Amino acid sequence: MSAVLEEILSGGVRLAAPLLLASAGELVSERAGVLNLSVEGMMLTGAFAGAAGAMVTGSAVAGVACALVAGLLVALIQAILSVTLRADQIVTGITANALALGATTYGARLLFTDGSSLEGFAALPIPVLSEIPLIGPALFEQTALGYLAFAVAAALAFGLSRRFTWGLAIDAVGEDTLTADRCGLPVRLIRYAAVLLTGATAGLAGADLALAEVHAFSDNITGGVGYLAVVAVIAGRWRAWPTVLACLFFGVAQALQFAAPAVGLHVPAPLLVTIPYVIALLAVSGLVGRSRAPSGLTVPFARTA
Amino acid sequence: MIALEIAGLSKTYGSVRALDGVDLTVEAGTVHCVLGENGAGKSTLCHAVGGSLTPSAGSMSLFGTRYAPRRPKEAIAAGVAMVHQHFSLVSTLTVAENLRLLRVGGLAARLERLADRYGLAVPLDETVGDLPLGVRQRVEIVKALLREPRLLVLDEPTGVLGPAEVDALLTTCRRIADDGGAVVLVTHKLGEVARVADVATVLRGGKVAGSGLTDLSADNLIPLMIGRPADDLAPVLAGTLGLSEVVVRDERAIDQAPVLSLRDISVTRPGGGYLLENVDLDIAPGEIVGVAGVEGNGQTELIHVLSGALVPDAGTVELAGEDLTRATPARRTAAGLGVVPEDRHHEGCVPELDVATNLYLGRLGEYRRFHVLLDKKAMRSAATAVIEKHGISAPGPAAPMSALSGGNQQKVVLARELALDPLVCLAAAQPTRGLDVGAVDAVLGRIRAAAAAGAAVLVVSSELGELLALCDRVVVAYRGKLSEAIVAAAPGAHDKIAHLMIGATA
């Protein structure tokens, strides 16, 4: 039994790694008032570029660099559209995802024709620590990208704290752009930075999927993990540590799908898949605790007096 | 030394000239008042100085160097601080967090200095959204002074303040000027100008109507502001303009039984405490009762309890014997309770829709064709009649409300509420706020006429003078409670009310 539990935990944490990365960036972006639904597209493009880069260069690290740049590129498009051109964030987000899906599928037709496995990342168990029963394998037997995910999530959760001026500035921009502007804060710059940060972390998340999880690129490899990252932010009620917790929990819920049959438990998979969204729904509707989205979420900034 | 020099400043929006060749010279060490009615261009001028908008023409210089801020950040860097009419504080952050957003070094020391020099202490750990408006205003001023600006611009800062707070603010302005700073105080209240200004400039219709004025008497300033002699002013307008001598209406005997009765109304605050506490109020037909008080002492909630936007936690609202405590707004309207809300743009009307719709939105059922379709033609011709009857200046019934001036919007709202048949009671919150003098005259005239026709009238206003001139009795709201009624014509009523407004027992 404890072996199964251990497997669920370690599988859950592994599955949570891309979520942690993507939702860390998404959280910053939403706190700054930009709803990046395109995080899905950023991840997908990142996964594609990561796989392509690793294939062409034969180096997984080069693949990660490509993924980072690709995520940033999609983010730049999103930022230009939603910050500078003040286009509707929902339309541009969903459409950027469709664009990413179309472009990567098209690219995969031309590029990945032999279906061979890629150079990727292997797990790097930390001696002694990974021997701890139950949580050892979950926490200390990750790939390099997995450890990076922990670090990024922790750094962002810490950095968003209102003890720091930048944490305050991000919140001010997300709550009320006009006020932030009158305080002399560079509103557009902050929003650009937040969206680009999401691009970077989502690109890494994509690389994690393609290079550390699957070791290949397949059409729509993300399959909604990006949306799940947005959902984790909502379920975490736009606060850092609860979002991290939500990601871990969602990862475990996913791992349960694979582990449940092993212990002879028949839980219909669709029910498990749906759990995160139901939790987020309960959280956002205030049925579980109090929740409030940043007031300026999806509101474009224009200095009209 | 010249702190700010503005030459030929213009700003056009399409065909509208909000500012038209404005010149202004502000000396360091002085308080310079910029006066004007609503729509005179005062706020546009402030935004231009503060970097929120780019002027269409003209130039500015600050302490002798060219000054052309393209964004607020540049204005701040140049040493210009703004105190905006609408607060620019993030309401979900604490006071300390809002101040830290300014990124000035040695925050604690600077705050201490401000507290010492000007008596400006602020509650650092409170969330801004929970603070009374007067305290928020103080935070706003602290925020402006933190960076030790060379020029301080205040845009209508006293609108939400009580008499004592206004005194403190004016004293602060004076001290800053005495310390060598330059202060521009933008206002429409003549009383403040006389008390604090060294020099005044009057704007009218986007142009300078008078500059370098040192004779700050009302007789001198009013004609410049409104473009006609002061003698024309109805006595009540003196109250609206913040003049000290106010003519109070004669005492009248009210002998009828009350028709509107509030009994023991309480509304609790989400975080604990009361927004309204055990409020009782009776108004008889033909009587005008005023609610005075510094904003944020429960007046907004009182009107919401009457309009149906808020159900009180305890107590009852009765109109002519009918219990309306939990009635829908539609039911209240049918019972003859008209409400002119405080926030005209948010609650009073739908600015994007046309005048006819705003007049008849609650009665669309009366304008139908073939049972299901809307008879726009009939609606618009009915609206045209109302526009003529109430002297509303509008391009027509199909013009959007947003195309009308504030005064004409208010006339539309008032016309709609006065059209109730029967009109048993009218409750009006801040009915003259932001209106020009002519519109104030018209609106107050209509309210008086409604009372004369037998309606019970409740007026909420932060302009004490206006209430004294308009009302039979005045009650004072303070921290969610209403004081005993004070007969407006009684000797010493003004001072008594002013005391109650700051919580002193009269």
Place this chain on the structure above:
Amino acid sequence: MIAAVRHPVFVGAVAAIVAACAGLLLAAGAGTSPAVAVDALVEGMTGTPYAIGSSLNTAAVLALIAAGFTVAYRAGLVNVGGEGQLCVGGVTGAAAGLALPQGVPGWIGVPVVLIAGFAGGAAWASIAGLLKAKRGTSEVITTLLLNFVGAGVLALAVHEEALLRQPVTSAETLPQSAPLPPGARLPLIGSIESPATLIVVLAVAAALIVALVLRHTPTGLRLTAVGHSPAASARLGLGVARLEVGGLAVAGGLAGAAGACLVATAPYVLAEHFSSGYGFTGLVVGLLARGSLTAVLAIALLFGLLTNGGINLQLAAGVPAASVQVVQSLLVLLIAASMIWTRKGAR
């Protein structure tokens, strides 16, 4: 001159040309000459009665969702939940259709399926509507989340025999429902070779009715008022909560009806991915149309044509269908990006 350059139709045309050029480049990248690609695309859009019919069917699904979106949008609500409402409407429509006897006549079967789909979608959207009206929860977020829950409901329905899955007889039994009885299937309209069904008529009728209601009835004006200012509308005696929930329910209902139509179209089964993402595309159609029902029909038609043209592009010319998805999203992004420009022109 500047006004002409800023006209939405002109801007749309420029966007279309740019997107089309990108499409030709993609085709060339896949080793197909522009002429061959264009031929295959046009063939797939309108080349045969079959092509026209299936393009119209797709367009009709999108138009139904977008027409519903427009109703809620008028009340100030952005319904991001078309996809979930489509799924749930498909499930309820299929459940109702499968409950009917095999010999049910069409004049009973078809309305039953459509009404069940409408009811399912409306109920699903009402969850978000009630949360908005009672608790003030942003409908953007709740409808977004309900999409995924709706997809879960669909997956559960087609995977569980206790629900709608066809009897499992072998390991190859697909996770989908049994086919609907003939009387519950949407009748074909037009010629024998065309797959166009009654949904095309329904979509046009829905758009006309929505346009009429929004523009010429008291209800339409009330929705508009609520959309601009809920507070003022409440003060003036309108039932704001009722209008908001109602507007969102109609949006969900039309999406649900579209889902039921998809199930009642060949191959007449409820399967896991029957929605094909139409819920999201319908939302984009609705947002781009900006409240105009004429625009809803025109954009839905364009998207329907492109989708079916893209399928043929892959079949006939060997260009990945994904390239049409790229072209379509580029077009939308360009139009969304240019709105700041066309809005200025309108002023």
